[in-house]
Amino acid sequence: MRPEQCQHLRARTGHRRREPAPARRRPRHGDRGLRALPLLPQPRRPADRPHPGQLPILGAAATAAQATAPANNERAQWLSVCASVRDWAVANPTEYGLLYGSPIPGYDAPKDAVGPAATVVMLLAGIAAHAATADRLHPAPLPTPLPAPVRADLRTLIEQQSSDLHEEVLDRVFLAWTQLFGLITFEIFGRLDGTIEAVADYFTHHMNLMADLVGLPAES
Template sequence: MSAPRTARARARAELTVAIKDEARRQLTETGAHGLSLRAVARELGMVSSALYRYFPSRDELLTALIIDAYNALGAAAERAVAREIDACEQWRRGCHAVRDWARAHPHEYSLIYGSPIPGYRAPQDTIAPAGRAPAALVGALRTGWATGGLRPPPSTAHISDELREQAAVLVRLFAPEVPVPIVLRALIALTQLFGTISFELNGQFVGTVDPADEFFGHAVEEMMFFVGLR
Protein backbone atom coordinates (compact mmCIF):
# COMPACT_ATOMS: atom_id res chain seq x y z
CA MET A 1 0.00 0.00 0.00
CA SER A 2 2.41 2.69 -1.23
CA ALA A 3 1.60 6.40 -1.49
CA PRO A 4 -0.80 7.07 -4.35
CA ARG A 5 0.98 9.02 -7.08
CA THR A 6 -1.83 10.70 -8.94
CA ALA A 7 -4.68 12.78 -7.60
CA ARG A 8 -7.16 10.32 -8.98
CA ALA A 9 -5.52 7.41 -7.19
CA ARG A 10 -5.57 9.33 -3.94
CA ALA A 11 -9.22 10.25 -4.38
CA ARG A 12 -10.01 6.63 -5.12
CA ALA A 13 -8.23 5.42 -2.02
CA GLU A 14 -9.95 8.00 0.14
CA LEU A 15 -13.38 7.28 -1.25
CA THR A 16 -12.84 3.56 -0.77
CA VAL A 17 -12.23 4.01 2.92
CA ALA A 18 -15.04 6.56 3.13
CA ILE A 19 -17.43 4.01 1.70
CA LYS A 20 -16.26 1.39 4.14
CA ASP A 21 -16.50 3.84 7.03
CA GLU A 22 -20.04 4.81 6.16
CA ALA A 23 -20.99 1.16 5.64
CA ARG A 24 -19.49 0.34 9.03
CA ARG A 25 -21.46 3.17 10.56
CA GLN A 26 -24.68 1.85 9.11
CA LEU A 27 -23.69 -1.63 10.23
CA THR A 28 -23.64 -0.52 13.85
CA GLU A 29 -27.12 0.90 13.46
CA THR A 30 -28.99 -1.67 11.46
CA GLY A 31 -26.81 -4.78 11.30
CA ALA A 32 -25.65 -6.59 8.22
CA HIS A 33 -29.21 -7.33 7.21
CA GLY A 34 -30.07 -3.66 6.85
CA LEU A 35 -26.90 -2.51 5.16
CA SER A 36 -28.00 -0.80 1.97
CA LEU A 37 -25.68 0.18 -0.85
CA ARG A 38 -28.03 2.91 -1.92
CA ALA A 39 -28.18 4.35 1.58
CA VAL A 40 -24.40 4.35 1.80
CA ALA A 41 -24.15 6.12 -1.55
CA ARG A 42 -26.88 8.56 -0.57
CA GLU A 43 -25.10 9.48 2.65
CA LEU A 44 -21.90 10.08 0.69
CA GLY A 45 -23.69 12.36 -1.75
CA MET A 46 -23.34 10.10 -4.70
CA VAL A 47 -25.56 7.83 -6.69
CA SER A 48 -25.70 4.11 -6.10
CA SER A 49 -24.24 3.09 -9.43
CA ALA A 50 -21.11 5.12 -8.75
CA LEU A 51 -20.41 2.86 -5.83
CA TYR A 52 -19.90 -0.06 -8.17
CA ARG A 53 -16.69 1.57 -9.37
CA TYR A 54 -15.28 0.71 -5.96
CA PHE A 55 -16.94 -2.55 -4.98
CA PRO A 56 -18.29 -4.95 -7.58
CA SER A 57 -21.22 -6.00 -5.36
CA ARG A 58 -22.75 -5.63 -1.96
CA ASP A 59 -21.22 -8.94 -0.91
CA GLU A 60 -17.77 -7.72 -1.88
CA LEU A 61 -18.25 -4.67 0.29
CA LEU A 62 -19.32 -6.93 3.14
CA THR A 63 -16.26 -9.10 2.54
CA ALA A 64 -14.06 -6.02 2.80
CA LEU A 65 -15.76 -5.16 6.10
CA ILE A 66 -15.21 -8.74 7.24
CA ILE A 67 -11.49 -8.53 6.53
CA ASP A 68 -11.26 -5.20 8.33
CA ALA A 69 -13.14 -6.65 11.29
CA TYR A 70 -10.80 -9.63 11.50
CA ASN A 71 -7.85 -7.28 11.43
CA ALA A 72 -9.32 -4.96 14.06
CA LEU A 73 -10.06 -7.86 16.37
CA GLY A 74 -6.64 -9.34 15.70
CA ALA A 75 -4.96 -6.03 16.42
CA ALA A 76 -6.87 -5.68 19.69
CA ALA A 77 -5.80 -9.15 20.75
CA GLU A 78 -2.18 -8.55 19.76
CA ARG A 79 -2.13 -5.28 21.63
CA ALA A 80 -3.39 -6.99 24.78
CA VAL A 81 -0.88 -9.81 24.58
CA ALA A 82 2.22 -7.83 23.66
CA ARG A 83 3.27 -6.83 27.13
CA GLU A 84 6.02 -7.70 29.51
CA ILE A 85 3.84 -9.95 31.60
CA ASP A 86 3.79 -13.65 32.26
CA ALA A 87 2.00 -16.07 29.95
CA CYS A 88 -1.00 -16.40 32.26
CA GLU A 89 -1.62 -12.69 32.22
CA GLN A 90 -1.09 -12.56 28.47
CA TRP A 91 -3.71 -15.23 27.89
CA ARG A 92 -6.12 -13.63 30.33
CA ARG A 93 -5.80 -10.18 28.83
CA GLY A 94 -6.02 -11.58 25.33
CA CYS A 95 -9.31 -13.30 26.10
CA HIS A 96 -10.78 -10.23 27.73
CA ALA A 97 -9.60 -8.06 24.86
CA VAL A 98 -11.44 -10.26 22.39
CA ARG A 99 -14.61 -10.05 24.44
CA ASP A 100 -14.29 -6.31 24.92
CA TRP A 101 -13.86 -5.76 21.21
CA ALA A 102 -16.83 -7.99 20.48
CA ARG A 103 -19.04 -6.08 22.90
CA ALA A 104 -17.89 -2.77 21.49
CA HIS A 105 -18.54 -3.90 17.90
CA PRO A 106 -21.28 -6.51 18.13
CA HIS A 107 -22.42 -6.25 14.56
CA GLU A 108 -18.93 -6.51 13.19
CA TYR A 109 -18.34 -9.47 15.45
CA SER A 110 -21.41 -11.28 14.25
CA LEU A 111 -20.35 -10.44 10.73
CA ILE A 112 -17.27 -12.60 11.17
CA TYR A 113 -18.41 -15.15 13.75
CA GLY A 114 -22.12 -15.26 12.99
CA SER A 115 -23.93 -16.75 10.08
CA PRO A 116 -22.01 -16.50 6.81
CA ILE A 117 -24.37 -14.17 5.00
CA PRO A 118 -22.74 -13.34 1.67
CA GLY A 119 -23.38 -16.47 -0.39
CA TYR A 120 -20.38 -18.39 0.67
CA ARG A 121 -17.39 -16.15 0.86
CA ALA A 122 -14.14 -16.66 -0.93
CA PRO A 123 -11.95 -17.59 1.98
CA GLN A 124 -8.55 -16.89 0.49
CA ASP A 125 -8.50 -13.23 1.47
CA THR A 126 -10.06 -13.74 4.87
CA ILE A 127 -8.13 -16.68 6.33
CA ALA A 128 -4.94 -14.78 7.05
CA PRO A 129 -6.65 -11.93 8.97
CA ALA A 130 -8.92 -14.51 10.59
CA GLY A 131 -5.93 -16.15 12.17
CA ARG A 132 -4.57 -13.09 13.91
CA ALA A 133 -6.61 -13.16 17.11
CA PRO A 134 -6.20 -16.91 17.68
CA ALA A 135 -2.52 -16.59 16.84
CA ALA A 136 -2.14 -13.89 19.47
CA LEU A 137 -3.60 -16.16 22.12
CA VAL A 138 -1.41 -19.04 21.00
CA GLY A 139 1.50 -16.64 21.29
CA ALA A 140 0.82 -16.45 25.00
CA LEU A 141 1.04 -20.23 25.03
CA ARG A 142 4.46 -20.08 23.37
CA THR A 143 5.87 -17.69 25.91
CA GLY A 144 4.36 -19.91 28.60
CA TRP A 145 6.14 -22.93 27.18
CA ALA A 146 9.40 -21.04 26.74
CA THR A 147 9.38 -19.68 30.29
CA GLY A 148 8.29 -22.87 32.00
CA GLY A 149 4.88 -21.43 32.81
CA LEU A 150 3.02 -24.46 31.53
CA ARG A 151 2.18 -27.65 33.38
CA PRO A 152 3.43 -30.83 31.70
CA PRO A 153 1.15 -31.86 28.84
CA PRO A 154 -1.51 -34.53 29.28
CA SER A 155 -1.06 -37.91 27.67
CA THR A 156 -1.33 -38.27 23.92
CA ALA A 157 -2.81 -41.73 24.25
CA HIS A 158 -6.35 -40.88 23.25
CA ILE A 159 -5.49 -38.70 20.27
CA SER A 160 -6.12 -40.38 16.95
CA ASP A 161 -3.48 -40.38 14.24
CA GLU A 162 -5.50 -38.13 11.94
CA LEU A 163 -6.06 -35.57 14.67
CA ARG A 164 -2.41 -35.74 15.66
CA GLU A 165 -1.42 -34.92 12.08
CA GLN A 166 -3.88 -32.04 11.82
CA ALA A 167 -2.59 -30.68 15.10
CA ALA A 168 1.02 -31.13 13.98
CA VAL A 169 0.38 -28.77 11.06
CA LEU A 170 -1.01 -26.22 13.48
CA VAL A 171 1.97 -26.64 15.78
CA ARG A 172 4.40 -26.11 12.92
CA LEU A 173 2.62 -22.97 11.79
CA PHE A 174 1.78 -21.24 15.03
CA ALA A 175 3.54 -22.80 17.99
CA PRO A 176 6.66 -24.76 17.12
CA GLU A 177 7.92 -26.93 19.99
CA VAL A 178 4.70 -26.69 21.99
CA PRO A 179 3.42 -30.25 22.49
CA VAL A 180 0.42 -31.37 20.46
CA PRO A 181 -1.88 -32.12 23.41
CA ILE A 182 -1.45 -28.61 24.71
CA VAL A 183 -2.18 -27.05 21.34
CA LEU A 184 -5.30 -29.18 21.09
CA ARG A 185 -6.42 -28.00 24.50
CA ALA A 186 -5.75 -24.44 23.42
CA LEU A 187 -7.97 -24.98 20.39
CA ILE A 188 -10.67 -26.28 22.71
CA ALA A 189 -10.24 -23.20 24.87
CA LEU A 190 -10.51 -20.96 21.80
CA THR A 191 -13.78 -22.53 20.71
CA GLN A 192 -15.01 -22.12 24.26
CA LEU A 193 -13.98 -18.48 24.23
CA PHE A 194 -15.73 -17.61 21.00
CA GLY A 195 -18.69 -19.79 21.90
CA THR A 196 -19.22 -17.87 25.12
CA ILE A 197 -18.92 -14.51 23.39
CA SER A 198 -21.37 -15.54 20.69
CA PHE A 199 -23.82 -16.78 23.31
CA GLU A 200 -23.54 -13.53 25.21
CA LEU A 201 -23.99 -11.34 22.16
CA ASN A 202 -26.88 -13.39 20.78
CA GLY A 203 -28.75 -13.24 24.05
CA GLN A 204 -28.44 -16.97 24.62
CA PHE A 205 -27.58 -16.36 28.25
CA VAL A 206 -30.73 -14.38 29.00
CA GLY A 207 -32.31 -15.88 32.08
CA THR A 208 -29.18 -17.75 33.10
CA VAL A 209 -25.81 -16.03 33.55
CA ASP A 210 -26.85 -12.65 32.18
CA PRO A 211 -25.01 -10.29 32.64
CA ALA A 212 -22.16 -12.57 31.71
CA ASP A 213 -19.18 -10.67 33.12
CA GLU A 214 -18.68 -12.96 36.06
CA PHE A 215 -19.22 -16.12 34.09
CA PHE A 216 -16.86 -15.00 31.37
CA GLY A 217 -14.08 -14.26 33.79
CA HIS A 218 -14.66 -17.56 35.54
CA ALA A 219 -14.60 -19.47 32.25
CA VAL A 220 -11.36 -17.80 31.23
CA GLU A 221 -9.72 -18.85 34.48
CA GLU A 222 -11.01 -22.40 34.25
CA MET A 223 -9.93 -22.84 30.65
CA MET A 224 -6.59 -21.23 31.40
CA PHE A 225 -5.95 -23.95 33.92
CA PHE A 226 -7.32 -26.48 31.45
CA VAL A 227 -4.68 -25.63 28.84
CA GLY A 228 -1.95 -25.85 31.47
CA LEU A 229 -1.23 -22.23 32.30
CA ARG A 230 -0.66 -21.77 35.99
Protein backbone atom coordinates in the same frame (compact mmCIF):
# COMPACT_ATOMS: atom_id res chain seq x y z
CA MET B 1 -87.67 -30.29 -21.35
CA ARG B 2 -89.20 -26.88 -21.88
CA PRO B 3 -87.82 -23.80 -20.03
CA GLU B 4 -90.94 -23.45 -17.84
CA GLN B 5 -90.60 -27.12 -16.78
CA CYS B 6 -86.97 -26.57 -15.81
CA GLN B 7 -87.94 -23.55 -13.71
CA HIS B 8 -90.70 -25.57 -11.98
CA LEU B 9 -88.24 -28.41 -11.23
CA ARG B 10 -85.69 -26.04 -9.69
CA ALA B 11 -88.37 -24.55 -7.49
CA ARG B 12 -89.43 -28.00 -6.18
CA THR B 13 -85.89 -29.19 -5.43
CA GLY B 14 -84.74 -25.90 -3.92
CA HIS B 15 -82.08 -25.59 -6.51
CA ARG B 16 -81.29 -22.05 -7.42
CA ARG B 17 -79.56 -20.93 -10.47
CA ARG B 18 -75.97 -20.00 -9.66
CA GLU B 19 -75.22 -16.50 -10.72
CA PRO B 20 -71.93 -16.12 -12.56
CA ALA B 21 -69.17 -14.65 -10.42
CA PRO B 22 -68.28 -11.11 -11.33
CA ALA B 23 -65.19 -10.80 -13.42
CA ARG B 24 -62.10 -10.08 -11.29
CA ARG B 25 -60.44 -6.85 -12.24
CA ARG B 26 -56.79 -7.28 -13.01
CA PRO B 27 -54.82 -4.88 -10.80
CA ARG B 28 -53.12 -2.12 -12.65
CA HIS B 29 -49.59 -0.99 -11.96
CA GLY B 30 -49.58 1.48 -9.12
CA ASP B 31 -52.80 0.18 -7.53
CA ARG B 32 -53.05 0.82 -3.82
CA GLY B 33 -53.63 -2.87 -3.16
CA LEU B 34 -50.31 -3.83 -4.66
CA ARG B 35 -48.46 -1.24 -2.64
CA ALA B 36 -50.08 -2.58 0.53
CA LEU B 37 -48.75 -6.10 0.00
CA PRO B 38 -45.79 -6.90 2.27
CA LEU B 39 -42.56 -7.40 0.42
CA LEU B 40 -40.87 -10.73 0.88
CA PRO B 41 -37.30 -10.53 2.16
CA GLN B 42 -34.84 -10.98 -0.63
CA PRO B 43 -31.93 -13.36 -0.03
CA ARG B 44 -28.59 -11.66 0.22
CA ARG B 45 -26.25 -12.34 -2.62
CA PRO B 46 -22.71 -13.45 -1.85
CA ALA B 47 -21.44 -10.16 -3.22
CA ASP B 48 -23.46 -8.32 -0.58
CA ARG B 49 -21.33 -9.75 2.22
CA PRO B 50 -19.18 -6.96 3.64
CA HIS B 51 -15.46 -7.31 3.37
CA PRO B 52 -14.20 -8.53 6.76
CA GLY B 53 -12.09 -5.44 7.26
CA GLN B 54 -12.85 -5.48 10.98
CA LEU B 55 -10.66 -8.55 11.49
CA PRO B 56 -7.38 -6.59 11.54
CA ILE B 57 -8.95 -4.17 14.03
CA LEU B 58 -9.99 -7.03 16.31
CA GLY B 59 -6.56 -8.64 15.95
CA ALA B 60 -4.81 -5.36 16.70
CA ALA B 61 -6.91 -4.91 19.84
CA ALA B 62 -5.99 -8.39 21.04
CA THR B 63 -2.30 -7.86 20.27
CA ALA B 64 -2.27 -4.55 22.12
CA ALA B 65 -4.02 -6.15 25.10
CA GLN B 66 -1.34 -8.83 25.38
CA ALA B 67 1.35 -6.15 25.44
CA THR B 68 -0.24 -4.53 28.50
CA ALA B 69 0.34 -7.65 30.64
CA PRO B 70 3.72 -8.51 32.21
CA ALA B 71 6.01 -10.45 29.89
CA ASN B 72 6.61 -13.18 32.47
CA ASN B 73 2.95 -13.60 33.41
CA GLU B 74 1.36 -15.78 30.74
CA ARG B 75 -1.92 -16.11 32.60
CA ALA B 76 -2.33 -12.32 32.70
CA GLN B 77 -1.56 -12.15 28.97
CA TRP B 78 -4.08 -14.89 28.27
CA LEU B 79 -6.84 -13.17 30.20
CA SER B 80 -6.03 -9.80 28.62
CA VAL B 81 -6.29 -11.19 25.10
CA CYS B 82 -9.57 -12.96 25.84
CA ALA B 83 -11.06 -9.92 27.57
CA SER B 84 -10.10 -7.65 24.67
CA VAL B 85 -11.95 -9.89 22.20
CA ARG B 86 -15.06 -9.79 24.35
CA ASP B 87 -14.79 -6.03 24.87
CA TRP B 88 -14.56 -5.48 21.11
CA ALA B 89 -17.52 -7.76 20.43
CA VAL B 90 -19.70 -6.07 23.04
CA ALA B 91 -18.79 -2.64 21.66
CA ASN B 92 -19.32 -3.76 18.04
CA PRO B 93 -22.08 -6.38 18.06
CA THR B 94 -23.12 -5.76 14.44
CA GLU B 95 -19.57 -6.14 13.12
CA TYR B 96 -19.07 -9.21 15.30
CA GLY B 97 -22.23 -10.73 13.88
CA LEU B 98 -20.99 -10.15 10.33
CA LEU B 99 -17.69 -11.83 11.14
CA TYR B 100 -18.84 -14.72 13.30
CA GLY B 101 -22.57 -15.02 12.58
CA SER B 102 -24.35 -17.41 10.25
CA PRO B 103 -22.39 -18.04 7.03
CA ILE B 104 -23.92 -17.05 3.70
CA PRO B 105 -24.14 -19.93 1.19
CA GLY B 106 -21.85 -19.36 -1.74
CA TYR B 107 -19.69 -16.79 0.03
CA ASP B 108 -15.96 -17.38 0.44
CA ALA B 109 -13.91 -15.02 2.56
CA PRO B 110 -11.17 -13.16 0.67
CA LYS B 111 -7.74 -14.72 0.95
CA ASP B 112 -6.36 -11.64 2.67
CA ALA B 113 -8.82 -12.24 5.52
CA VAL B 114 -7.41 -15.67 6.44
CA GLY B 115 -4.36 -14.30 8.24
CA PRO B 116 -6.20 -11.70 10.35
CA ALA B 117 -8.84 -14.29 11.24
CA ALA B 118 -6.14 -16.46 12.86
CA THR B 119 -4.61 -13.64 14.91
CA VAL B 120 -6.36 -14.47 18.18
CA VAL B 121 -5.63 -18.20 18.15
CA MET B 122 -2.03 -17.48 17.16
CA LEU B 123 -1.71 -15.16 20.15
CA LEU B 124 -3.09 -17.81 22.48
CA ALA B 125 -0.79 -20.46 21.05
CA GLY B 126 2.16 -18.08 21.36
CA ILE B 127 1.39 -17.49 25.03
CA ALA B 128 1.33 -21.24 25.66
CA ALA B 129 4.58 -21.69 23.72
CA HIS B 130 6.28 -18.93 25.71
CA ALA B 131 5.25 -20.56 28.97
CA ALA B 132 6.51 -23.93 27.73
CA THR B 133 9.88 -22.46 26.77
CA ALA B 134 10.19 -20.93 30.24
CA ASP B 135 9.22 -24.27 31.80
CA ARG B 136 6.08 -22.74 33.25
CA LEU B 137 3.57 -24.79 31.27
CA HIS B 138 2.29 -27.86 33.11
CA PRO B 139 -0.93 -29.23 31.64
CA ALA B 140 -2.63 -31.91 33.68
CA PRO B 141 -2.98 -35.28 31.93
CA LEU B 142 -6.38 -36.14 30.53
CA PRO B 143 -7.87 -39.65 30.37
CA THR B 144 -9.08 -39.23 26.78
CA PRO B 145 -6.26 -39.73 24.26
CA LEU B 146 -5.83 -37.53 21.21
CA PRO B 147 -7.10 -39.34 18.07
CA ALA B 148 -4.35 -40.13 15.58
CA PRO B 149 -5.94 -38.21 12.66
CA VAL B 150 -6.33 -35.12 14.82
CA ARG B 151 -2.76 -35.45 16.04
CA ALA B 152 -1.58 -35.53 12.43
CA ASP B 153 -3.53 -32.36 11.61
CA LEU B 154 -2.11 -30.56 14.65
CA ARG B 155 1.43 -31.72 13.82
CA THR B 156 1.05 -30.24 10.33
CA LEU B 157 0.02 -26.89 11.80
CA ILE B 158 2.88 -26.96 14.31
CA GLU B 159 5.43 -27.64 11.58
CA GLN B 160 3.99 -24.90 9.39
CA GLN B 161 4.57 -22.42 12.21
CA SER B 162 7.98 -23.89 13.16
CA SER B 163 6.73 -24.25 16.70
CA ASP B 164 7.82 -26.59 19.49
CA LEU B 165 4.37 -27.05 20.98
CA HIS B 166 3.17 -30.54 21.68
CA GLU B 167 0.07 -31.65 19.84
CA GLU B 168 -1.83 -32.07 23.11
CA VAL B 169 -1.11 -28.47 24.08
CA LEU B 170 -2.20 -27.06 20.72
CA ASP B 171 -5.33 -29.19 20.93
CA ARG B 172 -6.19 -27.54 24.25
CA VAL B 173 -5.43 -24.09 22.84
CA PHE B 174 -7.89 -24.79 20.02
CA LEU B 175 -10.47 -25.90 22.55
CA ALA B 176 -9.96 -22.65 24.47
CA TRP B 177 -10.21 -20.68 21.21
CA THR B 178 -13.57 -22.18 20.31
CA GLN B 179 -14.78 -21.74 23.89
CA LEU B 180 -13.74 -18.07 23.77
CA PHE B 181 -15.75 -17.28 20.65
CA GLY B 182 -18.57 -19.63 21.56
CA LEU B 183 -19.12 -17.90 24.88
CA ILE B 184 -18.92 -14.45 23.30
CA THR B 185 -21.39 -15.50 20.61
CA PHE B 186 -23.82 -16.75 23.26
CA GLU B 187 -23.59 -13.40 25.01
CA ILE B 188 -23.89 -11.24 21.89
CA PHE B 189 -26.87 -13.15 20.53
CA GLY B 190 -28.68 -13.30 23.88
CA ARG B 191 -28.31 -17.02 24.56
CA LEU B 192 -27.35 -16.32 28.18
CA ASP B 193 -30.27 -13.99 28.86
CA GLY B 194 -32.31 -15.13 31.81
CA THR B 195 -29.69 -17.65 32.93
CA ILE B 196 -26.44 -15.84 33.77
CA GLU B 197 -26.63 -12.29 35.10
CA ALA B 198 -22.95 -11.89 36.09
CA VAL B 199 -21.81 -12.32 32.50
CA ALA B 200 -18.41 -10.62 32.89
CA ASP B 201 -17.50 -12.75 35.92
CA TYR B 202 -18.79 -15.85 34.15
CA PHE B 203 -16.61 -15.06 31.15
CA THR B 204 -13.46 -14.47 33.21
CA HIS B 205 -14.08 -17.66 35.16
CA HIS B 206 -14.30 -19.72 31.98
CA MET B 207 -11.20 -18.15 30.48
CA ASN B 208 -9.36 -19.07 33.67
CA LEU B 209 -10.65 -22.62 33.32
CA MET B 210 -9.28 -22.71 29.78
CA ALA B 211 -5.93 -21.41 31.03
CA ASP B 212 -5.94 -24.20 33.62
CA LEU B 213 -6.65 -26.73 30.89
CA VAL B 214 -3.77 -25.46 28.75
CA GLY B 215 -1.48 -25.64 31.78
CA LEU B 216 -0.66 -21.97 32.31
CA PRO B 217 0.62 -21.06 35.77
CA ALA B 218 -1.60 -19.19 38.17
CA GLU B 219 -1.13 -15.46 38.39
CA SER B 220 1.55 -14.58 40.90
